[in-house]
Amino acid sequence: MMAQDLEKLTYKTISDLYEGYPENDERAMVFVNRYIEKAKRERCLNKQIIGYEEAIFYTKNVNRKLSYADSAISVALQAKVPDVISRSYLGKGIIYYYNKRQYKKALEQYLKAYQWSQNSDNGYQKNKVVYHLGMVKSYLGDYEEASRHFRNTTRYFEERLKENLSPNTRLNNEAGYFNSIYRLSTCYRNLGLYGQEDSLVDMGLQKLENINNHLLEYGYLQTGKGLQLLRKGDKNEALKHLKLSRDILLNNQDYGSLTMVYYYLGKAYWLQENRTESLCYLNKVDSMIHKFHFISPEIRSNYQYLLDDAKQNGNVDGQLYYIDQLLKMDSILIADFPMMASKIYHEYDRIPLLQDKQLLKKKNHNINLLNIAAAVTITIMFFILLAYRRRMKKKRIDIKYYELLERMRNQDGFVGAVPIPSSKKEHFSPEVIEDIKVKLKNFEEQKQFLTKNLTLPKVAKMFGRNHSQLSYVLNEHLKMSFTQYLKILRIKYITNILLEDKNYLKYNIHVLADQCGMSNRQSFSAHFLEINGMRPTEFIKKRLKEIEEI
Numbered sequence: 001m002m003a004q005d006l007e008k009l010t011y012k013t014i015s016d017l018y019e020g021y022p023e024n025d026e027r028a029m030v031f032v033n034r035y036i037e038k039a040k041r042e043r044c045l046n047k048q049i050i051g052y053e054e055a056i057f058y059t060k061n062v063n064r065k066l067s068y069a070d071s072a073i074s075v076a077l078q079a080k081v082p083d084v085i086s087r088s089y090l091g092k093g094i095i096y097y098y099n100k101r102q103y104k105k106a107l108e109q110y111l112k113a114y115q116w117s118q119n120s121d122n123g124y125q126k127n128k129v130v131y132h133l134g135m136v137k138s139y140l141g142d143y144e145e146a147s148r149h150f151r152n153t154t155r156y157f158e159e160r161l162k163e164n165l166s167p168n169t170r171l172n173n174e175a176g177y178f179n180s181i182y183r184l185s186t187c188y189r190n191l192g193l194y195g196q197e198d199s200l201v202d203m204g205l206q207k208l209e210n211i212n213n214h215l216l217e218y219g220y221l222q223t224g225k226g227l228q229l230l231r232k233g234d235k236n237e238a239l240k241h242l243k244l245s246r247d248i249l250l251n252n253q254d255y256g257s258l259t260m261v262y263y264y265l266g267k268a269y270w271l272q273e274n275r276t277e278s279l280c281y282l283n284k285v286d287s288m289i290h291k292f293h294f295i296s297p298e299i300r301s302n303y304q305y306l307l308d309d310a311k312q313n314g315n316v317d318g319q320l321y322y323i324d325q326l327l328k329m330d331s332i333l334i335a336d337f338p339m340m341a342s343k344i345y346h347e348y349d350r351i352p353l354l355q356d357k358q359l360l361k362k363k364n365h366n367i368n369l370l371n372i373a374a375a376v377t378i379t380i381m382f383f384i385l386l387a388y389r390r391r392m393k394k395k396r397i398d399i400k401y402y403e404l405l406e407r408m409r410n411q412d413g414f415v416g417a418v419p420i421p422s423s424k425k426e427h428f429s430p431e432v433i434e435d436i437k438v439k440l441k442n443f444e445e446q447k448q449f450l451t452k453n454l455t456l457p458k459v460a461k462m463f464g465r466n467h468s469q470l471s472y473v474l475n476e477h478l479k480m481s482f483t484q485y486l487k488i489l490r491i492k493y494i495t496n497i498l499l500e501d502k503n504y505l506k507y508n509i510h511v512l513a514d515q516c517g518m519s520n521r522q523s524f525s526a527h528f529l530e531i532n533g534m535r536p537t538e539f540i541k542k543r544l545k546e547i548e549e550i
Contacts, residue, residue, distance in 0.1 A: 011035060011047055021058060028058040045079040049088065056091060062099045069095055082116045083125050089113035090129055097136060101293045107136045127156045131176065134183060141297065143187045150184035171213060178204055178217035185224050198228050212466050219248030223261055235268050242268065247471065247481070251456060259288040263299040270305055282306050286325070295332050303329065400533040401542045408499065427472055436473045439463040449489040450517040456482040490516040491531040498539065502547055505540050512536060
């Protein structure tokens with residue numbers, strides 16, 4: 001479409017051009033900028049603000065989001081409409097909270113939004129601001145004040161739900177209600193008011209009738225239920241609820257909440273003395289903290305568990321690393337949580353951590369001297385072991401290769417369902433479950449799994465079902481997640497091709513990954529190893545040698 005044609009379009013027509021794009025998709029900005037330019041040219045302040053808000057949603061760069069937020073505030077102040085000004089300050093605060101993880105700056109913007117909302121008749125806008133004030137105060141450790149905010153928003157949204165509302169308005173107010181009672185329950189947990197916490201979580205799960213309309217809120221409440229059961233010592237049931245929450249939060253990309261769920265999964269497995277599973281989740285928390293910079297007092301103990309494991313295994317490097325992480329976390333918590341500074345110094349034993357770090361460094365120095373003396377011996381042994389390992393590796397690859405060939409010969413289809421006991425109560429009707437199974441079979445036979453960028457919601461939509469139903473059938477009847485299911489189909493498909501068509505043995509790993517619907521060669525190699533027990537390069541080398549010998 002030519003630029004001059006865009007000039008003639010209405011605001012509605014331009015917005016239709018970008019509304020199909022997902023959040024943070026810069027491609028939409030071509031049309032959003034046209035929307036803003038039209039609003040500026042026509043001096044329509046309200047439309048300018050809408051344009052800047054859309055720009056915040058679609059632009060990926062966080063600093064540009066803040067720039068657009070400042071523009072929205074500037075125009076809102078010109079418009080002199082308190083509701084709009086409040087909404088603009090709230091939008092900037094949300095960027096600081098969710099994108100920048102700068103909580104004090106978020107609080108400053110929320111307080112400005114709150115001041116402008118005081119003379120407003122828009123109860124929803126007022127309580128939305130109050131809710132976000134509760135969120136940031138809860139994060140900053142002021143649980144008493146945060147709980148007061150969440151009690152207010154809970155009462156407001158509960159009263160609104162008694163009114164005759166339009167479907168969209170009702171959904172928004174239901175979301176506000178369920179989010180408020182969950183956040184209030186977390187405040188009560190941190191205040192040690194466990195009876196009130198449990199009552200709110202149970203009430204929320206009881207009242208949340210339409211799970212599909214509020215799947216994220218359902219995931220939050222499942223987290224609350226899991227923590228309730230974990231506190232009461234029922235670790236097995238707690239794990240069920242926490243895993244359900246994990247899957248929902250992962251699908252919705254709520255990584256902050258997911259980090260906390262990973263921590264409690266690690267804790268639950270630790271209490272079950274399942275150290276392998278526990279460390280898997282505890283290390284995921286460490287990874288999430290580094291990637292998303294999400295830190296809270298609640299997950300500080302994650303590093304204490306990892307430190308204890310390193311001590312038990314005599315892992316000096318690990319101990320030094322986890323002590324450093326604890327000290328870094330404490331420094332951030334002291335800066336962000338002034339109310340907790342004394343607790344960190346005393347209850348969290350910050351000074352002993354520093355002493356342990358010095359002792360470990362000294363021990364490491366002595367160990368290094370011994371290592372130098374042992375280095376000569378190790379070098380001699382290395383060449384002996386190298387030849388041995390090469391022979392053992394060849395033997396291992398041979399065994400894995402022939403085991404794989406045997407499995408491929410005996411396979412019937414790709415993935416089979418696991419029988420469900422007749423006594424087990426299904427969450428969905430037999431017709432729904434059987435329909436999904438049939439569509440899964442067609443999905444495999446028609447090789448639809450080769451399509452790139454497939455997600456659980458996309459495939460569910462292809463089936464004419466919601467992703468909760470598809471996820472249930474995969475987890476309960478096939479005993480695997482959607483990700484594992486897709487991985488198995490793709491790897492078995494490409495393995496079959498490599499066995500049947502020797503031309504494919506000449507392709508590089510990137511091309512093979514692309515052939516089976518994967519865009520990342522590292523992931524492809526790792527998945528191939530996981531499913532087949534050997535890397536694709538090892539398989540290809542063995543297959544080529546086998547063909548030469550025929």
